[in-house]
Amino acid sequence: MGDPANKATLFDALARVGKALGSGKRLELLDLLAQGERSVEHLATAAGLGLTTCSAHLQALRQAGLVATRRDGTKIHYRLAGPDVAALYALLRDVAGARNAEAAAARDAYLGPADTEAVDRDELRRRLAAGDVIAVDVRPAEEYAAGHIPGAVSIPLDQLAERITELPADVEVVAYCRGAYCVLSHEAVRLLTDHGRPAVRLADGMLEWRRDQLPIVA
Amino acid sequence: MGDPANKATLFDALARVGKALGSGKRLELLDLLAQGERSVEHLATAAGLGLTTCSAHLQALRQAGLVATRRDGTKIHYRLAGPDVAALYALLRDVAGARNAEAAAARDAYLGPADTEAVDRDELRRRLAAGDVIAVDVRPAEEYAAGHIPGAVSIPLDQLAERITELPADVEVVAYCRGAYCVLSHEAVRLLTDHGRPAVRLADGMLEWRRDQLPIVA
C-alpha cells in the first residue's frame, strides 16, 4: 500500500474517467443522455455522428463507467450511470465557463445575445404556485416524456410557431429547456416576444433541476 | 447563434477542460495543488516528473483555466484557479470511485486494507469541541502551514515515529491528511496503534474540509 506504483495506477484509473470527458463529441452525448435514455442511432443523428463513431464514443463512456445500457429488442438504450454523472458534467461545464475565457466566449456565441429575460428556479416555482405564469417545455417531446417540471406543457421549439395559439395571450410564458448551456429556451423566448407574447426563460433547465432534486413528473 | 458550428466550438472548448483532467500526472498535480500553492520544481519532485514534463503539464492545466500562477523572485508558484476546481477534482474522484470498478480497485490497493477506524467530520468537530481528542495533521509541514483544521497539531507522517512521545498517551488521536484518497492518515493510524496509542482517522481530509467551507486556520 501507498507505494508509487499503486499511486500511479490509481491516478491513471481516475484519468480514464477524465479522458472520457476530453472529447467534445462525448460531452455532447452526455448532454443528450442527461435528458433521458436514448438508442445509439438516435444519439448518432442527434449529435451528427457516424453510427460507428458514435458507438465507439459510447464504448469509451461505458468503459469509464459513466453510462449504462439496457437492451430492448434489437435496440440498445444508453443512459447515464447515475445522477452523480450529470452533476460531474454540470460542474465541468460551470468550471469551464467560469475559468476558461475561450469556453465562455464559445458559450456566448452559441447562446446568442443576452436579449432575453431570465428567472431563476425559485421564482418559477413561486409563480407557478401562484398560477400567474405557464411553464413551457420547448425540448423535443421525447425528452419531455422522460421527465419534466410539474405543470409544464410540452411545445417543442420546432412546433412553437404553429402552435403559438395554444397559449393564452395574456399569461406570461416561462420557457425552459435542457440546461444553462442549451439554446432552445433563448430561441423560444425570442420567437414568442416577436409575436407579442409576454415570455421569459428559466435561467437554467432540466439538468440543474434534476441535479438539485426538485420534483419531476415522468 | 445556435448553429452546429458554434455548438461544436462550445463542446470542444468544454472538452479542453476535460482533456486537462485526462492524464494521471495532471490529476496528481491537481491533488497536490489542492493542498496549497507550490513551485514548479516542488511539484516536479513531489509527482516524480521531469522538470520540463511537469512544466508542460502545468501549461496544459493553465490553458484550461484550472490553475493560476504567481511570480515570487525566480520562482513561479502555481495554485488552483478557484475552489470550484477543487470541487471538480473531488467530484471526478468520487464518480470514478463509485462508477468505475477499476478505479475502486486501484483506490483500495493504494490505501491498503480497511483495518483502521474512521470518524466523519461532524464527529471530529464535536469531539474536538468537547476536548476529548487531539487532531493531528500528518501532511508535510508546508501543507499544514497553508491551511489546517483549527486546533490541529502538525506531525508529518515521516516524523511521527520519532515524535510520538509529544502526544499524550491517554488521549485519542484523530489523524487526517489530504483527502479521502490520501494514504497518509491510514499509515499514521497503523503506526500509532502499533505503538499502543488510541488512534482513528478522519474519513476524508482537507480537500473535502475546504470544499464544504469548514473553518480553516492558515
Added chain:
DNA sequence: ACACTATTCCATGAAACATTGGAGGATGCG
C-alpha cells in the same frame, strides 16, 4: 433456417499528445 435490423468489433491512416534534451527569457545577487 433465412433474411433483416441494430449495434459492436476490427483494421487503417491521420491527427494529437507525452516525454526528453537543449536553447532561451526573466529575475536576483555579488
Added chain:
DNA sequence: CGCATCCTCCAATGTTTCATGGAATAGTGT
C-alpha cells in the same frame, strides 16, 4: 555587468487517440 537560478519554449521521438468503412454478432420476424 556577469553569473546563477528557475522556468518556459522548441524540436524530435514514440505513443495514443480519432474517424471511418467493412466484417462480425445478437436479436427479431417469416
